[in-house]
Amino acid sequence: MDRVWDEAVRANPSLFDGPVAAGAGLAPDGPRGLVLTWARTTYRRYALRRVPGATARLSPFFVDVVQPTQDGRMIVGRMGRATSVPGRWQLPGGCVEPPAEGRALDLDALRGHAARELAEETGVETSAENLRLWLVTRGAHGGVGVLFLAPPRPASVLRERFAALVAAETAGGREPELDRIALVGSRAELAELTGPGADYLAPVVTRYAAAAPLRPPPPDGG
Numbered sequence: 196m197d198r199v200w201d202e203a204v205r206a207n208p209s210l211f212d213g214p215v216a217a218g219a220g221l222a223p224d225g226p227r228g229l230v231l232t233w234a235r236t237t238y239r240r241y242a243l244r245r246v247p248g249a250t251a252r253l254s255p256f257f258v259d260v261v262q263p264t265q266d267g268r269m270i271v272g273r274m275g276r277a278t279s280v281p282g283r284w285q286l287p288g289g290c291v292e293p294p295a296e297g298r299a300l301d302l303d304a305l306r307g308h309a310a311r312e313l314a315e316e317t318g319v320e321t322s323a324e325n326l327r328l329w330l331v332t333r334g335a336h337g338g339v340g341v342l343f344l345a346p347p348r349p350a351s352v353l354r355e356r357f358a359a360l361v362a363a364e365t366a367g368g369r370e371p372e373l374d375r376i377a378l379v380g381s382r383a384e385l386a387e388l389t390g391p392g393a394d395y396l397a398p399v400v401t402r403y404a405a406a407a408p409l410r411p412p413p414p415d416g417g
Contacts (some may be wrong), residue, residue: 219338235293270377284377382397
């Protein structure tokens with residue numbers, strides 16, 4: 196594990212072995228409930244996924260935000276060069292950080308974390324109270340994602356906020372976590388993007404499109 200992690204850091208010095216909450220189990224709780232068990236660890240532990248025969252694996256645990264436009268599309272972002280998966284398309288969000296000692300990692304904490312990730316990656320600030328629990332995903336490698344739905348905004352506003360964020364990060368000598376965003380309203384539009392996508396992305400876009408069919412764009416053309 197240490198060897199694989201050290202090799203990854205040499206290839207991408209931006210990686211850091213900070214604290215993270217990893218998924219340790221997911222079980223049903225009644226007809227509509229889920230119980231997620233988590234454990235405190237660091238990013239180094241995820242290197243076990245690349246170690247043949249390793250069995251003591253913990254799954255990634257993350258929060259994402261579905262940020263809709265007023266015409267029924269949603270934001271997807273491409274991870275920047277300094278991230279762990281450069282070039283990958285995914286929803287705004289990130290790995291869950293463990294809470295401070297004595298604090299609970301509950302739904303309110305996840306909602307707050309999702310709001311921060313949305314602002315940090317897209318420049319779109321939304322109150323945590325306005326994020327609605329929408330979906331829980333389970334990826335091909337066991338990763339668990341808790342997805343929140345944000346209130347819709349004009350597409351022009353979303354693009355302006357992201358452009359302002361990128362300009363501010365670049366001016367400060369930092370690379371933005373997302374180097375590009377796109378607005379998609381169907382699986383076909385998602386397939387037109389160049390580069391790989393997170394394993395949960397296509398099913399989520401399909402599900403969202405079915406629940407919010409495309410409508411004509413607003414008068415501002417956003």
